[in-house]
Amino acid sequence: MEFQGTERxxxxxxxxxxxxxxxxxxxxxxxxxEAGTGKTQLGFEVAKALGMxxxxxxxxxxxxxxxxxxxxDTVLRLNDARFGTAATGRDVNDFFDYVIWGPIGRAxxxxxxxxxxxxxxxxxxxxxxxxxxxxxxxxxxxxxEVNQTIQAxxxxxxxxxxxxxxxxxxxxxxRCYCHHIAFPTPxxxxxxxxxxxxxxxxxLLDAALGIFYELRQKGFEKPPATSELLNWLGxxxxxxxxxxxxxxxxxxxxLKRTEDILAYRGGSKRLKVH
Amino acid sequence: xxxxxxxxxxxxYGVPVSTTDAIDFHKGLERGLAPDLESLFVFARLSFxxxxxxxxxxxxxxxxxxxxxxxxxxxxxxxxLLNTPQFREWLKAAVRNHELPPQALWTMSPxxxxxxxxxxxxxxxxxxxxxxxxxxxxxxxPFGHSGNAKxxxxxxxxxxxxxxxxxxxxxxxxxxSDTTALSGSNLSQALASLKKLAPAGARDELDLDETIYxxxxxxxxxxxxxxxxxxxxxxxxxxxxxGGSSMLPFVSLTQLxxxxxxxxxxxxxxxxxxxxxxxxVYKDFRRREPLPTGTLLQRNPETRLLFVGDAxxxxxxxxxxxxxxxxxxxxxxxxxxxxxRLRDRFRHSVWLNPIPKExxxxxxxxxTIRRIGEVFQMEDLTLGGIRRAVEHLNE
Numbered sequence: 001m002e003f004q005g006t007e008r009x010x011x012x013x014x015x016x017x018x019x020x021x022x023x024x025x026x027x028x029x030x031x032x033x034e035a036g037t038g039k040t041q042l043g044f045e046v047a048k049a050l051g052m053x054x055x056x057x058x059x060x061x062x063x064x065x066x067x068x069x070x071x072x073d074t075v076l077r078l079n080d081a082r083f084g085t086a087a088t089g090r091d092v093n094d095f096f097d098y099v100i101w102g103p104i105g106r107a108x109x110x111x112x113x114x115x116x117x118x119x120x121x122x123x124x125x126x127x128x129x130x131x132x133x134x135x136x137x138x139x140x141x142x143x144x145e146v147n148q149t150i151q152a153x154x155x156x157x158x159x160x161x162x163x164x165x166x167x168x169x170x171x172x173x174x175r176c177y178c179h180h181i182a183f184p185t186p187x188x189x190x191x192x193x194x195x196x197x198x199x200x201x202x203x204l205l206d207a208a209l210g211i212f213y214e215l216r217q218k219g220f221e222k223p224p225a226t227s228e229l230l231n232w233l234g235x236x237x238x239x240x241x242x243x244x245x246x247x248x249x250x251x252x253x254x255l256k257r258t259e260d261i262l263a264y265r266g267g268s269k270r271l272k273v274h
Numbered sequence: 275x276x277x278x279x280x281x282x283x284x285x286x287y288g289v290p291v292s293t294t295d296a297i298d299f300h301k302g303l304e305r306g307l308a309p310d311l312e313s314l315f316v317f318a319r320l321s322f323x324x325x326x327x328x329x330x331x332x333x334x335x336x337x338x339x340x341x342x343x344x345x346x347x348x349x350x351x352x353x354x355l356l357n358t359p360q361f362r363e364w365l366k367a368a369v370r371n372h373e374l375p376p377q378a379l380w381t382m383s384p385x386x387x388x389x390x391x392x393x394x395x396x397x398x399x400x401x402x403x404x405x406x407x408x409x410x411x412x413x414x415x416p417f418g419h420s421g422n423a424k425x426x427x428x429x430x431x432x433x434x435x436x437x438x439x440x441x442x443x444x445x446x447x448x449x450x451s452d453t454t455a456l457s458g459s460n461l462s463q464a465l466a467s468l469k470k471l472a473p474a475g476a477r478d479e480l481d482l483d484e485t486i487y488x489x490x491x492x493x494x495x496x497x498x499x500x501x502x503x504x505x506x507x508x509x510x511x512x513x514x515x516x517g518g519s520s521m522l523p524f525v526s527l528t529q530l531x532x533x534x535x536x537x538x539x540x541x542x543x544x545x546x547x548x549x550x551x552x553x554x555v556y557k558d559f560r561r562r563e564p565l566p567t568g569t570l571l572q573r574n575p576e577t578r579l580l581f582v583g584d585a586x587x588x589x590x591x592x593x594x595x596x597x598x599x600x601x602x603x604x605x606x607x608x609x610x611x612x613x614x615r616l617r618d619r620f621r622h623s624v625w626l627n628p629i630p631k632e633x634x635x636x637x638x639x640x641x642t643i644r645r646i647g648e649v650f651q652m653e654d655l656t657l658g659g660i661r662r663a664v665e666h667l668n669e
Contacts (some may be wrong), residue, residue: 014316016317017313018316018320021302021307021316021317021320022320024305024307025298025301025302025307027298027303032326074480074482074485075480075498077498078485078486078489078496079496081492082495082496168354170324173325174292174294174295174324174326176324177321177404178320178323178324178325179320180326180329182588
């Protein structure tokens, strides 16, 4: 079982080696790096390439960790207790009739080895991360209500992404392999673009990449990333324009924030702080 | 056990290496994860480097251990290079070996010398790039097997011609290094540290106990009770010295940093001062709208107070009762008294200094830095400093 990338996804050879090392060592792999470096996509590509099913937990700040494993549908159970379960086949006295498994629960209960993607873990509170630690390390969790332990049948390949919105705790980091994906270099970006626009004119690509990396240097609140570049290239190709440095067409596809666009229009001065 | 020396080298360079990591690392070696130097570079990094701040140190340690190339910790183009031991060593050797004429020391500009230094270093790395020789082990691979690991898992090196040396040569991570000063490009790193200041709890939770209680009271009719999760939102006061020229590059960065954070805090106010604080601070950048320090002292004692300033001034400005250099400020109490009052009121307070920590003693303001450092916990405005400051504020 070795991961080598897929046709629509540019896999940096180093990152490929890292994924394989994490697979061999059965360690969770934590990927950090700014948006648009393909962190989340990697999980899907690994699953696709290795033919493994994937479970995804998209983290939010409101998540408490337990629901990633399971939730008890209390409201349904209360409702059943009140109005009866005649036609539903549920038994109010059977706890497991009211369990909804979360992504972690599903991955642990699966008969096959799965990819478990915990997306944007940094959005959660740090004590949530600490709670998840043991779950992920031992690959088991306990259902509190009935004091029953669910043990993973096959240890999933755990992939965690973080935009570094908030720092992760040391104990959490210690249990993972951590890799920071640097923003693609212009050469790597060429590869990425080629996968999406195989027949893009070279002159257009050169001009566009030049402007793109220049804009990224300007210190905008939200610097344009890969997905913005791809959208922009799509727009350029469609309208057959070769961009010029001083007058960037469709600048709205590259810069998303009003202040950034205003700052761009106001000349190449540095962003002012208010 | 192979590579023990390397593990200690990593520790010397400031990469924390734990025993557990070392054991896991050797497990990986046994499974054949590092059949060549390129893979070893990636695998050891994966095993020991958890934070991007340590990445540059790791790369330098690796380069030194396996290739004998000693790269200074500063980035190319940084004038700090002149103060690194590597640069001094190189300069001495270059003159001794007649690579540079002795008068070069005063005829060549520092920029030119630094350019020469990096050039030499690049050449050195170029020379190594040819073969994957195990420099550190005398050319012998410490592994008895090839790239085929147990279980039929073959792990290729990074391949694609991207050798470890090339990767290191790019110094992709020097911006993130713990000792790197705050700058536009590592802002988000600092931001991440600061966000630890303000944990915000989860909302919209079903209050199960209350729901059951109310439903029972209702004679079994379900009555759902929701509650808002506890929100722990804190107040922050930022006091920025915008007087001296040494502060200029940092004022806008610090403000930007906190501007990005604003919605995470219940309240975040910025005030300005010149060199140190007396009876008033100022609400505006140009220091025209005064706010009595006494008003500041009435705020919630749980407020987090952060000073940003170089703490460098003539000692009398800090210690004399009439030390203020601005006319209006003369109020007869020494600045240090005011600082102590702020410290006593706000137990969560810290002073961030843009001057690197190792220069505090030798800096122009060494005396005042020390005195202020006795009142407030002082950290420098590096990624590491900010993280330590946040840790201190959370205590």
